[in-house]
Amino acid sequence: MTNSIADIGEADVIMLTGSNTTENHPVIAERIKQAALSGRTKLLIIDPRELGLSRFATMHLKPRPGTDVAWINGMAAVVLNEGLQDGEFIAERCEGFQEFEQPLSEYTLEKVEAITGIAASDLVEAARLYGKAERASIFYAMGITQHVNGTGNVKALANLALLCGNLGKAGAGINPLRGQNNVQGACDVGALPDFFPGYQRVDDPDANKKFSEAWGVTLPSQPGLSLMEIMEGAREGEIRALYIMGENPMVTDPDVRHVGEALTSVDFLVVQDIFLTETAALADVVLPGACFAEKEGTFTNTERRVQRVRKAVEPPGEAREDHIILAALAERLGSPGPSLKPDEIMEEIASLVPSYAGIRHNRLNKGGLQWPCPDIDHPGTPILHVGRFSKGKASFNPVDYLPSIEPPDEEYPFVLTTGRILYHYHSGSMSRRSHNLEEKVSAGRVDINPEDARRLGLREGDGVRLASRRGDLISHAHISSRQPPGSIFATFHFSEETANLLTNPALDPVSKIPDLKVCAIKVERWERGE
Amino acid sequence: MVGITVNGRKVEAPDNWTFLSAVESIGLRVPTLCHHPCVADSGTCGICLVEEEVTGRLITACNTPVEEGKSIFLDTERVLEARALLLQLIFSSHPVHCEVCESNNSCKLRKLAIEAGITGREFPYRQDYRPVVDANPFYLRDLSKCISCGLCVRACQQVQGVGTYEFQQHGSAARPATVIDSDLDSSVCEFCGLCVSICPVGALIEKPSLHQGIEEKTVVTTCPYCGVGCSIGLHIRENRIIGAGAGVPDSVNNYSLCVKGRFGLDFVDHPDRLKKPLVRRGGELVEATWDEAMTEVAERLKAVRDESGPDSIAFLSSAKATNEENYILQKLARVLIGTNNVDHCARL
Numbered sequence: 001m002t003n004s005i006a007d008i009g010e011a012d013v014i015m016l017t018g019s020n021t022t023e024n025h026p027v028i029a030e031r032i033k034q035a036a037l038s039g040r041t042k043l044l045i046i047d048p049r050e051l052g053l054s055r056f057a058t059m060h061l062k063p064r065p066g067t068d069v070a071w072i073n074g075m076a077a078v079v080l081n082e083g084l085q086d087g088e089f090i091a092e093r094c095e096g097f098q099e100f101e102q103p104l105s106e107y108t109l110e111k112v113e114a115i116t117g118i119a120a121s122d123l124v125e126a127a128r129l130y131g132k133a134e135r136a137s138i139f140y141a142m143g144i145t146q147h148v149n150g151t152g153n154v155k156a157l158a159n160l161a162l163l164c165g166n167l168g169k170a171g172a173g174i175n176p177l178r179g180q181n182n183v184q185g186a187c188d189v190g191a192l193p194d195f196f197p198g199y200q201r202v203d204d205p206d207a208n209k210k211f212s213e214a215w216g217v218t219l220p221s222q223p224g225l226s227l228m229e230i231m232e233g234a235r236e237g238e239i240r241a242l243y244i245m246g247e248n249p250m251v252t253d254p255d256v257r258h259v260g261e262a263l264t265s266v267d268f269l270v271v272q273d274i275f276l277t278e279t280a281a282l283a284d285v286v287l288p289g290a291c292f293a294e295k296e297g298t299f300t301n302t303e304r305r306v307q308r309v310r311k312a313v314e315p316p317g318e319a320r321e322d323h324i325i326l327a328a329l330a331e332r333l334g335s336p337g338p339s340l341k342p343d344e345i346m347e348e349i350a351s352l353v354p355s356y357a358g359i360r361h362n363r364l365n366k367g368g369l370q371w372p373c374p375d376i377d378h379p380g381t382p383i384l385h386v387g388r389f390s391k392g393k394a395s396f397n398p399v400d401y402l403p404s405i406e407p408p409d410e411e412y413p414f415v416l417t418t419g420r421i422l423y424h425y426h427s428g429s430m431s432r433r434s435h436n437l438e439e440k441v442s443a444g445r446v447d448i449n450p451e452d453a454r455r456l457g458l459r460e461g462d463g464v465r466l467a468s469r470r471g472d473l474i475s476h477a478h479i480s481s482r483q484p485p486g487s488i489f490a491t492f493h494f495s496e497e498t499a500n501l502l503t504n505p506a507l508d509p510v511s512k513i514p515d516l517k518v519c520a521i522k523v524e525r526w527e528r529g530e
Numbered sequence: 531m532v533g534i535t536v537n538g539r540k541v542e543a544p545d546n547w548t549f550l551s552a553v554e555s556i557g558l559r560v561p562t563l564c565h566h567p568c569v570a571d572s573g574t575c576g577i578c579l580v581e582e583e584v585t586g587r588l589i590t591a592c593n594t595p596v597e598e599g600k601s602i603f604l605d606t607e608r609v610l611e612a613r614a615l616l617l618q619l620i621f622s623s624h625p626v627h628c629e630v631c632e633s634n635n636s637c638k639l640r641k642l643a644i645e646a647g648i649t650g651r652e653f654p655y656r657q658d659y660r661p662v663v664d665a666n667p668f669y670l671r672d673l674s675k676c677i678s679c680g681l682c683v684r685a686c687q688q689v690q691g692v693g694t695y696e697f698q699q700h701g702s703a704a705r706p707a708t709v710i711d712s713d714l715d716s717s718v719c720e721f722c723g724l725c726v727s728i729c730p731v732g733a734l735i736e737k738p739s740l741h742q743g744i745e746e747k748t749v750v751t752t753c754p755y756c757g758v759g760c761s762i763g764l765h766i767r768e769n770r771i772i773g774a775g776a777g778v779p780d781s782v783n784n785y786s787l788c789v790k791g792r793f794g795l796d797f798v799d800h801p802d803r804l805k806k807p808l809v810r811r812g813g814e815l816v817e818a819t820w821d822e823a824m825t826e827v828a829e830r831l832k833a834v835r836d837e838s839g840p841d842s843i844a845f846l847s848s849a850k851a852t853n854e855e856n857y858i859l860q861k862l863a864r865v866l867i868g869t870n871n872v873d874h875c876a877r878l
């Protein structure tokens with residue numbers, strides 16, 4: 001997030017898209033509701049599904065899934081037509097405006113309506129709402145990024161924010177809601193194939209030299225393989241050993257049948273986790289780790305706030321804190337260095353990552369610190385890009401709408417989208433072992449529009465079989481007018497019926513994010529006992 | 531800013547403050563019952579009375595705005611008498627089975643009664659029995675104990691934006707109810723537990739913490755579920771998490787948590803937790819010592835690297851692990867194996 005959770009209430013307009021916030025980021029949803037209830041903030045939702053936040057919204061537009069670039073560009077075109085752009089901001093702080101402006105004229109209201117299904121008048125109204133606001137923030141989540149053209153979606157949103165000068169002030173900004181508790185931090189500290197800690201590229205000679213010197217070895221300068229490429233490499237025999245710490249790709253990755261093949265193809269699979277997950281069950285060695293309550297360290301939340309994790313209880317049996325396991329492995333692999341304690345590890349991170357330079361465990365006792373935090377006295381940075389961008393000027397990046405690569409057709413007439421529900425989390429490896437949460441909801445379900453249900457002869461709770469070109473699953477129908485016609489929503493928490501049996505592993509070429517949000521499926525009634 | 535006087539002491543307070551905030555700003559205390567910092571004040575219970583010097587009026591400090599030149603006293607005889615009377619009125623319909631009530635030592639009403647020197651009922655007991663409702667895994671409602679302070683109603687509407695409850699019936703019989711008086715499980719309730727955590731008595735009680743005893747310590751940490759990063763106070767007793775709460779100063783979430791953060795942490799001591807390293811022998815995963823397991827990992831990684839090169843090995847790190855662990859894992863991959871094949875499920 002460029003901005004902070006604390007300044008949500010300062011927005012005049014919040015534009016929310018591709019995020020079912022009440023289920024996925026409940027406490028942020030609560031802040032958005034409070035802002036809307038205060039009467040000061042107008043909420044504009046653009047999302048195919050009716051959401052928990054819809055009743056707080058001034059407007060809710062429902063585009064067809066996978067058509068985001070079209071409506072975002074369409075909104076930008078309206079902003080320009082009506083002269084609502086922030087000319088001063090564009091002139092002083094941005095570049096590439098002309099290249100961006102020109103092709104936009106193609107996004108006429110008629111064309112956008114034809115692609116997205118959003119009525120021209122609604123799009124104009126939405127563009128005015130966003131464009132006229134003094135402070136307007138954009139919030140989005142995986143509904144925007146988990147597409148084959150997810151990078152394009154994100155760029156298009158950034159263009160819109162730049163166009164209206166909505167960066168560098170409270171109540172504005174571009175605010176992606178990160179999924180897992182420490183996705184942000186894992187990226188920040190370099191758990192990425194192309195970046196060292198602090199987003200310093202492995203193939204940048206200066207960065208490579210810096211880290212090679214700091215770590216006392218010559219480091220490889222070729223970017224490594226991404227998650228999906230690793231899985232492919234494993235299937236093809238290029239990856240022979242795989243070490244997995246705390247992940248459960250057997251449930252969370254698209255097209256889990258192929259993931260299963262990948263994990264069984266490698267010669268040696270190590271899984272370090274707290275439970276014998278679906279993935280750990282395939283391993284050659286399973287190492288029992290410690291959970292969040294059993295160790296010291298930090299997580300970095302979606303607003304870049306580095307916060308303390310504190311040890312409250314001892315790990316069970318012989319389970320060990322993960323950094324101790326890694327230190328033991330490092331020693332056996334011939335590491336010359338001593339094994340460090342978590343606060344010492346943070347000092348090392350701070351010495352190599354400029355935005356973490358001022359972060360120390362003992363500075364995090366009062367609500368943590370938001371990076372960039374460049375020195376030991378720095379109070380942290382709640383809002384990015386105030387006054388100037390770190391790289392000088394921000395660029396507009398023209399993006400074009402590309403139709404989804406797997407549109408519905410006669411054989412597979414429904415669009416499947418996947419996501420989470422309030423009571424469970426991700427692969428369910430934690431939430432499904434919470435007695436309380438599992439008692440509340442213990443099976444997946446698929447949401448289907450009442451009209452579609454009638455056509456298929458489905459009633460609430462009936463068995464349904466969903467099939468895509470990759471696989472099929474059996475679940476239960478939940479009939480909901482919240483679900484737009486022609487589309488199905490399914491969860492991926494429940495390994496026995498994970499929607500990722502169906503999803504499409506095609507990747508966004510830049511971000512390498514798989515297309516989890518749009519794939520074509522067919523739906524039929526499934527009789528029990530069949 | 532306006533100037534007021536509290537117990538003879540001058541206090542400067544911003545215009546939009548109440549007498550209660552002004553009093554608290556100088557470290558003094560006014561007892562309260564229906565007040566909570568996360569919701570707007572209603573002045574319903576009247577416990578926060580203070581005496582205005584000039585007029586002798588008793589005013590509720592929680593919802594009376596400060597006014598230039600006003601002078602108040604906190605513990606005058608009239609204030610104490612009026613407060614004791616109000617408490618007695620509450621006890622006329624509130625059961626006093628404190629020793630078997632789960633709220634017990636954390637009950638605000640009980641603390642106030644002790645402070646006010648109340649030892650028994652002065653008014654006849656009018657029992658207002660309501661059955662306990664508990665059709666959900668998270669909390670139970672025992673409305674016989676409800677004192678109609680309205681905190682749950684206000685919190686759910688104003689903070690949670692859900693509006694599960696509204697008052698039904700009137701006067702002293704008023705009780706918060708769901709819209710058609712349905713079970714919580716079939717209401718709009720999202721089980722965030724905020725109302726439960728601020729109920730001053732034992733009318734709303736967390737089920738998972740029932741009969742778990744009182745915590746020995748509270749450890750402040752960060753929620754392991756989603757990217758909001760709520761601060762959580764873990765209630766610990768005998769090396770177990772027996773409950774979780776919010777309200778950590780300077781936290782992103784103030785008094786709020788969602789159902790996962792408040793009620794979903796019991797996976798920590800699930801019996802299926804892995805307690806020993808496992809290695810595959812003859813197709814089966816069997817228990818091993820750490821030394822065996824680590825030696826096997828190191829030797830086989832080294833063997834693969836020597837045969838097929840460092841890029842035949844890959845590491846998946848974790849968006850659930852700490853920054854420090856992620857850092858060490860990627861460093862190990864890059865420095866000790868010599869590959870950039872390290873990723874995590876950021877994109878999922």
Ligand code: SF4
Pocket residue numbers: 685686690692693694695718719720721722723724725726
């Ligand atoms: S648990 Fe949360 S949602 Fe449910 S009634 Fe209480 S405050 Fe409202």
Ligand code: SF4
Pocket residue numbers: 025026027028753754755756757758759760783787788789790791792
């Ligand atoms: S309590 Fe809920 S909203 Fe807060 S971090 Fe945990 S899962 Fe997210």
